[in-house]
Amino acid sequence: MHTVWILIIGSLVGVSCALVGCFLILRRLAMLGDAISHAVLPGIVIAFMLTASRNTLPMLAGAAAFGVLTTWLTNVLMRRGQLQSDAAIGVTFTWLFAVGVILVSAFTGHVDLDVDCVLHGEILFVPFDTWTVGGVDIGPRAFWILAGVTLANLLFIGLGYKELKLCAFDAALAAAMGFNVALWHYLLMGLVALTTVAAFESVGAILVVAMLIVPANAAYLLTDRLSVMLLLASLFGVLSAVGGYGLATLIDGSIAAAMAVFSGLIFLAAALLSPTHGALGYYLARRAHRASSHGSATPETP
Amino acid sequence: MDAWAPGWLEFFQFGSVNVRTVTLGCMVIGLSAGVLGCFAFLRRRSLLGDALAHAALPGVCVAFMLTGTRDPLIIMLGAVVACWLGAVSIDAITRYTRCKEESALGMVLSVFFGVGILLLTHIQHTGGAAQAGLERFLFGQAAAMRPHDLRVLSIASVLMLAATALGYRHFKLASFDPQFMEALNLPRRWASLAMATLLVLAVAIGLQAVGVVLMAAMLVTPAAAARYWTHHLSVMLALAGLFGAISGAIGAYISYLQAGMPTGPWMVVAVSVIFGGSVLFAPKQGLVARGLRTRRFRRRTAEENLLRTLYRLGEDHNDWEQGYAPAELIQYRPMDTAVLLRIMSRLERQGLVYEPEEGLFQLTGPGLERAARLTRLHRLWELYLTQKLHLPADHVHADAEEIEHILTPELEARLVASLEGAARDPHARAIPEDSDESAEADSKSFPGGNNGNPRQ
Numbered sequence: 001m002h003t004v005w006i007l008i009i010g011s012l013v014g015v016s017c018a019l020v021g022c023f024l025i026l027r028r029l030a031m032l033g034d035a036i037s038h039a040v041l042p043g044i045v046i047a048f049m050l051t052a053s054r055n056t057l058p059m060l061a062g063a064a065a066f067g068v069l070t071t072w073l074t075n076v077l078m079r080r081g082q083l084q085s086d087a088a089i090g091v092t093f094t095w096l097f098a099v100g101v102i103l104v105s106a107f108t109g110h111v112d113l114d115v116d117c118v119l120h121g122e123i124l125f126v127p128f129d130t131w132t133v134g135g136v137d138i139g140p141r142a143f144w145i146l147a148g149v150t151l152a153n154l155l156f157i158g159l160g161y162k163e164l165k166l167c168a169f170d171a172a173l174a175a176a177m178g179f180n181v182a183l184w185h186y187l188l189m190g191l192v193a194l195t196t197v198a199a200f201e202s203v204g205a206i207l208v209v210a211m212l213i214v215p216a217n218a219a220y221l222l223t224d225r226l227s228v229m230l231l232l233a234s235l236f237g238v239l240s241a242v243g244g245y246g247l248a249t250l251i252d253g254s255i256a257a258a259m260a261v262f263s264g265l266i267f268l269a270a271a272l273l274s275p276t277h278g279a280l281g282y283y284l285a286r287r288a289h290r291a292s293s294h295g296s297a298t299p300e301t302p
Numbered sequence: 303m304d305a306w307a308p309g310w311l312e313f314f315q316f317g318s319v320n321v322r323t324v325t326l327g328c329m330v331i332g333l334s335a336g337v338l339g340c341f342a343f344l345r346r347r348s349l350l351g352d353a354l355a356h357a358a359l360p361g362v363c364v365a366f367m368l369t370g371t372r373d374p375l376i377i378m379l380g381a382v383v384a385c386w387l388g389a390v391s392i393d394a395i396t397r398y399t400r401c402k403e404e405s406a407l408g409m410v411l412s413v414f415f416g417v418g419i420l421l422l423t424h425i426q427h428t429g430g431a432a433q434a435g436l437e438r439f440l441f442g443q444a445a446a447m448r449p450h451d452l453r454v455l456s457i458a459s460v461l462m463l464a465a466t467a468l469g470y471r472h473f474k475l476a477s478f479d480p481q482f483m484e485a486l487n488l489p490r491r492w493a494s495l496a497m498a499t500l501l502v503l504a505v506a507i508g509l510q511a512v513g514v515v516l517m518a519a520m521l522v523t524p525a526a527a528a529r530y531w532t533h534h535l536s537v538m539l540a541l542a543g544l545f546g547a548i549s550g551a552i553g554a555y556i557s558y559l560q561a562g563m564p565t566g567p568w569m570v571v572a573v574s575v576i577f578g579g580s581v582l583f584a585p586k587q588g589l590v591a592r593g594l595r596t597r598r599f600r601r602r603t604a605e606e607n608l609l610r611t612l613y614r615l616g617e618d619h620n621d622w623e624q625g626y627a628p629a630e631l632i633q634y635r636p637m638d639t640a641v642l643l644r645i646m647s648r649l650e651r652q653g654l655v656y657e658p659e660e661g662l663f664q665l666t667g668p669g670l671e672r673a674a675r676l677t678r679l680h681r682l683w684e685l686y687l688t689q690k691l692h693l694p695a696d697h698v699h700a701d702a703e704e705i706e707h708i709l710t711p712e713l714e715a716r717l718v719a720s721l722e723g724a725a726r727d728p729h730a731r732a733i734p735e736d737s738d739e740s741a742e743a744d745s746k747s748f749p750g751g752n753n754g755n756p757r758q
Contacts, residue, residue, distance in 0.1 A: 025401075025402070029404075030405045030407070030408040031404045077581070081589065084346055086346050086347065087343055087522055089349065090348040091519070091522055091523050091526055091577060094519030094570055095523075095574040097515070097516065097570075098566070099571060101441055101516075102563070102564075102568065105563055105567070115440070115441065115564075120423070207412060210409070210416055213405060213408045213409060213412070217405050220401065221399055251424050252427045253421065253423040254420055254423035256416075257415075257417070257418075257423060259416070260412055260415070263413065264413030264416065264417075267409060267413075271398070271399050279398060
């Protein structure tokens with residue numbers, strides 16, 4: 001049963017991250033996702049310290065506050081400080097993450113949180129932390145939280161599909177048509193922060209980046225339709241979780257890290273084998289082109 | 303607190319070899335990272351350092367697994383190889399797939415880091431006690447630095463800085479204008495490659511004190527901070543190195559005081575504080591300096607506007623030797639009376655306006671001179687816009703309202719030359735004569751400038 005719970009929780013992490021990840025990479029915000037997932041750490045730690053427990057609501061509030069702080073600071077540095085965007089992001093999130101790590105190190109004896117947890121989570125122990133409602137054990141707390149976040153992501157994408165799609169592919173057109181691009185941007189960032197917090201316990205603050213963008217990029221190489229991309233990315237998220245678990249038991253290491261590695265393998269496979277955008281497809285198309293231009297009188301375009 | 307006092311004293315006496323080693327080591331690391339980060343910063347690829355630093359982790363683990371030692375040279379070698387693989391992967395992903403560059407950065411960062419963590423946990427689970435201390439490459443643990451480590455670090459750092467000095471001219475060109483470099487037929491690709499290699503080396507050197515996770519900060523933040531102080535690349539490199547070294551010393555100091563504290567985060571916090579100070583207080587580009595400059599300009603503009611309004615009133619009444627009440631001024635230039643009085647008192651202090659009677663304002667001699675010159679610039683510009691750019695006469699006032707505060711004597715001379723001594727503006731008002739000619743006449747006919755204001 002323990003294994004099943006780990007697989008279920010890992011899959012939920014994979015799906016919820018992959019869903020928002022698709023929009024992140026389409027809007028070319030992959031590194032901003034990285035920055036936010038790092039920068040919410042002090043918020044999570046402060047919530048831990050204040051409540052002395054793993055209550056989800058204070059953690060969410062703390063993370064949300066620092067997510068907003070990150071975007072605000074980056075903006076201030078860019079607008080008022082006239083700093084280029086990459087440096088503004090780099091300075092802001094490393095500073096906040098450093099503060100978070102210092103807090104963890106300073107209070108590591110007092111709260112149930114350590115540096116390892118920050119780095120790669122503790123998905124192995126997550127199933128033991130169960131929720132009891134009215135005396136009945138209803139399963140791991142992380143399961144319910146991640147299920148809720150996955151549902152929230154699905155709902156958000158379902159309700160705002162048209163707007164998100166337009167903002168992702170042509171923000172200028174979306175603005176011209178009267179959509180509030182900034183609002184959708186901040187909603188998406190809020191959802192990234194929410195997903196990061198939910199996944200934090202299971203995969204940690206850094207490896208969550210892999211779950212956010214790697215399956216989404218693999219799916220991006222296989223299709224040109226957003227709906228198919230979302231489906232494929234979710235599938236790859238689940239595959240990463242299952243494959244990662246197998247890999248981790250095989251070589252006896254962190255499950256979360258193995259999930260990241262497995263998602264990397266999936267991306268590699270997609271990059272090599274994708275019929276339309278992969279190396280193999282490219283090679284075949286070029287060979288067909290060569291053969292046709294050498295062999296027959298009517299060359300085709302590949 | 304008492305227990306701390308001997309601690310920090312001992313630190314500053316540099317009595318023990320250990321303290322010296324750790325402090326110097328951190329400073330060397332901060333210095334080299336700060337200097338080499340500048341080039342990545344200038345090429346707007348600050349986050350590349352982040353990805354490469356994370357990518358070093360599997361190299362560290364593999365080097366340890368293969369040799370079983372934690373010799374800094376071997377670990378650095380492993381880190382360099384892994385960083386290189388990371389850089390090559392980023393390049394390959396952006397070149398051969400349709401994934402965007404920032405996606406490639408993020409994927410290499412997280413997947414390589416995942417491999418590293420997987421190997422690290424594998425070593426932890428299987429290796430027993432021998433592996434103890436490999437985690438310190440995550441967040442840095444300067445306290446574990448030995449004299450041998452310091453020697454390796456220092457030699458590597460000196461070599462890197464020497465290479466930077468040798469390639470300085472090429473790196474400069476490649477950072478600011480790669481197209482031009484290509485046009486000159488200089489080896490742009492080689493310069494790029496050399497810069498990337500040096501960046502990788504800086505990351506590998508820094509691992510021990512800063513750790514892979516926060517190494518990016520030591521590359522970006524000193525460079526970003528230095529940028530606020532100077533426009534010269536050489537000064538920027540020196541400043542970034544200095545900032546890096548200072549934060550290295552601070553990080554070493556704190557991790558010395560508090561055993562078990564990772565050094566990297568404290569170095570990052572120290573350098574971030576330096577950065578924050580630079581953003582706020584750098585002499586020219588700092589927020590405070592810029593804010594003061596804006597304020598001074600706004601105040602001058604408001605003052606000059608009132609001078610010009612007084613001039614207009616005098617013109618309309620054909621009398622500059624009489625005081626005008628705030629109400630009359632406000633008719634010409636709507637504003638709050640309190641604001642107007644505040645500006646007037648500033649003008650009085652400067653000796654440009656005086657009060658012949660309580661509540662009435664009159665231009666002094668120098669005041670009239672200034673006002674006439676401003677009006678002249680305003681009307682010359684209006685005339686220029688209508689005559690040369692053929693704008694309608696009712697569209698030019700707002701533009702002139704802004705330019706009158708900025709026009710220099712040189713531009714004024716060119717305006718006069720191109721307008722060939724025109725005497726009236728598009729609204730048929732006289733353009734006041736050049737202040738040099740009218741200056742003497744003014745001071746004779748307006749005694750207020752000398753008598754009315756004793757402070758002058």
